[in-house]
Amino acid sequence: MKGSKHVRKLTALVLAFMIVLTGCAESGSGSGKGAGNLADKVENLPAGIAEKDPVKLMVVRKIGGDDHTAQFLAGAKQEGEALGFKVDTFSANGDSAKFHDAIAQAIDSDYDGFIISHGDDPASVQDVKKITDKGIPVVTFDSLPEIGDIAGVTQTSQDDEQLAKLALDKLVEEQGPDANIAYLWVDGFPPMVRRNAVYQETLKNNPGIKEVERFGVASDQTSLETQNAVSAILTKYPKGELDAIFATWDAFAIGAARALEEAGRTEVKIYGIDVSNADLELIQKKDSPWVATAAVDPKMIGAINVRLLAKKIAGEETPAVYNLEPVLIERSGLEGSTEAVNMVNLADIIPSWGTSTEFEEDWMKALKAANGK
Numbered sequence: 001m002k003g004s005k006h007v008r009k010l011t012a013l014v015l016a017f018m019i020v021l022t023g024c025a026e027s028g029s030g031s032g033k034g035a036g037n038l039a040d041k042v043e044n045l046p047a048g049i050a051e052k053d054p055v056k057l058m059v060v061r062k063i064g065g066d067d068h069t070a071q072f073l074a075g076a077k078q079e080g081e082a083l084g085f086k087v088d089t090f091s092a093n094g095d096s097a098k099f100h101d102a103i104a105q106a107i108d109s110d111y112d113g114f115i116i117s118h119g120d121d122p123a124s125v126q127d128v129k130k131i132t133d134k135g136i137p138v139v140t141f142d143s144l145p146e147i148g149d150i151a152g153v154t155q156t157s158q159d160d161e162q163l164a165k166l167a168l169d170k171l172v173e174e175q176g177p178d179a180n181i182a183y184l185w186v187d188g189f190p191p192m193v194r195r196n197a198v199y200q201e202t203l204k205n206n207p208g209i210k211e212v213e214r215f216g217v218a219s220d221q222t223s224l225e226t227q228n229a230v231s232a233i234l235t236k237y238p239k240g241e242l243d244a245i246f247a248t249w250d251a252f253a254i255g256a257a258r259a260l261e262e263a264g265r266t267e268v269k270i271y272g273i274d275v276s277n278a279d280l281e282l283i284q285k286k287d288s289p290w291v292a293t294a295a296v297d298p299k300m301i302g303a304i305n306v307r308l309l310a311k312k313i314a315g316e317e318t319p320a321v322y323n324l325e326p327v328l329i330e331r332s333g334l335e336g337s338t339e340a341v342n343m344v345n346l347a348d349i350i351p352s353w354g355t356s357t358e359f360e361e362d363w364m365k366a367l368k369a370a371n372g373k
Contacts, residue, residue, distance in 0.1 A: 041370040045363050046314035055085040055313060057306065058106045061117035061141075062099040063189075064091030065220030066251045067276035068298045071343070072141075075302025076115060082373035083310060083364060093220040096121065103127045111136065113309040115302075119143035120189050128153060137312035139305050142191045148320060154308050158296045159323040160191045163273045164198035164248070166294035166328040171244055171271040174291070178208035179243040182233055184226060184252035186216035195248045195273065212237060216252065226255025234263045242268050250274035253290055257282050260289045274298070275329055277342050283331050284341060291331045296324045297343070297354045307359040316361070327352065 049055060059076045061069055073089040080087035088106075092099035100123050106114070107130055114131050116124065119140060128138050128147050139154045140147055148155045171179070183199065186192055203209055213236070215229040230245070245268060247253035253272035260266055266289040272279075275295035283290045301324055311318050327350055334341045334349065347353040 042363060042366040045367070046316065048314045049310070049363070049367075052112055052313075055080075055083070055113070055310070056111050057085055057087045057113050057115065057309060058109070058111040059087065059089040059115040059117070059302075059305075060099065060102050060106065061089070061091045062094065062096070062120065063118050063218060064093035066222065066249075067278050068250060068274050071276060071298040072117065072302045075297075075299030076306050077302070078299070079303035079306040082371060083306075083367045084371045085306075085310070087306070094218055096123075100124075100127060103131075107131055107134065107136075113137045113139075113313050115139050115141065115305045115309060116143060116147075117141040118189065119147060122146075125150070137309060139309045139312070139318075141301065141305055142189065144190055152312070154312070154318045154320060154322060156301070156305055156308065156322045156324070157191060157194075158301070159325055160194035161198050163294040163296075163326045164195040164202075166326060167271045167273055167292060168198065168202045168246065170292045170328060170330070171246060171269075172202065172206055172209070175244045175269065176208075177206045178210075180210050180212050180237070180241060181243060182213040182215070182230070182245045182256075183211050184216055184230075184245060184247040184249070184256060185214065186218045186249075189218070192248060199246065199248075212242060216248075218249075222249070222251040223255040223258075226252045227259045228255075230256045230259035231263060234259065234265050234268075239265070239267060244269045244271060247272040250276060250279050250293065250295075253293065254279065254282060257288065257290045261285075265289075275343075280329075280334070280341055280343065280346070283329075284334055288331060292328060294326050294328050296326045299343070300324070300354060300356050304356060304358055307361075307364065310364065311359060311361065314361075314363075318359075322358075 057080050059073060063069060069091055077087045077089055090102045092102060113136060116128060116138060124144055125146050128150055131138050132150055132152060137152060139156060141156045143155060147153055185196055213233045217225050245256050247256055247270055250272055253270050256270050260268055266287050268289055270290040272290060272293040275293050282288060308318050
């Protein structure tokens with residue numbers, strides 16, 4: 001019995017040694033894990049990508065509870081997985097403590113790159129610094145400009161000035177230079193600060209426009225809280241005393257639209273920013289007060305952020321700042337459609353919608369083809 005135990009131990013050691021040898025042979029000499037597998041699939045694959053199997057990305061977003069967040073995260077995950085990457089996502093739903101805690105935990109994991117969305121406080125700058133100090137690349141979306149002072153970081157955003165200008169120009173065009181308006185906006189977020197600057201400039205250039213009320217809160221209940229606030233505003237301003245609402249976020253516009261419909265006050269028109277399937281459904285409802293919204297496809301924002309991060313991991317050059325160009329979506333333009341318009345077939349009305357080849361390199365296309373995407 002004692003001899004048989006020795007035999008079993010010896011056999012186990014031999015098997016373990018063989019497994020180690022097999023693993024070394026498959027991984028290749030000094031090429032990192034999985035390099036052979038990816039390099040076999042795609043010609044001229046950057047070494048920074050080839051040596052990882054798979055590339056692991058972490059996407060952390062501060063705000064949440066809205067469809068824009070869901071689509072942004074979905075776009076990042078879809079693009080990353082099409083490239084064969086592993087993509088984890090987290091939304092803190094506006095909770096700063098949860099946001100920073102998620103980043104802190106992820107820093108200690110083996111992620112190859114980070115996308116940080118809506119890092120809007122000094123602690124976010126420190127978070128990104130800690131990540132980059134470990135040699136891990138970072139792309140941010142709608143975050144503090146100060147993060148851009150950290151070497152190697154790319155900051156992305158929607159062109160917020162253009163978003164606000166498209167919506168406000170339409171409001172002035174349709175409601176005239178003497179309209180009474182309610183302003184739905186919340187301070188403290190870089191994109192909101194940029195949108196507000198355009199709003200203030202619009203008021204300056206149109207002194208007859210009067211802001212009669214203002215409301216704004218960012219939470220996981222933003223739409224409901226806005227609905228209640230707008231309902232209260234409507235009791236103060238009967239028909240003829242409020243012409244329009246400028247909503248700087250679609251979560252605001254959703255709440256405002258519901259309040260106007262419930263009160264039978266659809267003569268008050270909404271000019272908003274951002275779009276989603278839920279938004280398009282509301283805009284297309286009979287007699288909807290939501291007549292225009294300026295937007296960038298949120299799924300494409302997520303996708304482009306992933307491409308930029310992939311280029312960084314690959315060791316390729318990336319810009320320090322990149323702004324995504326918006327379009328104006330008008331209710332009148334959707335009315336002629338023979339079917340309900342959603343985020344996919346919106347491209348039939350706005351040809352540029354939902355597609356972009358920005359930062360999509362040939363090796364990315366080859367990876368997608370290899371993964372059947």
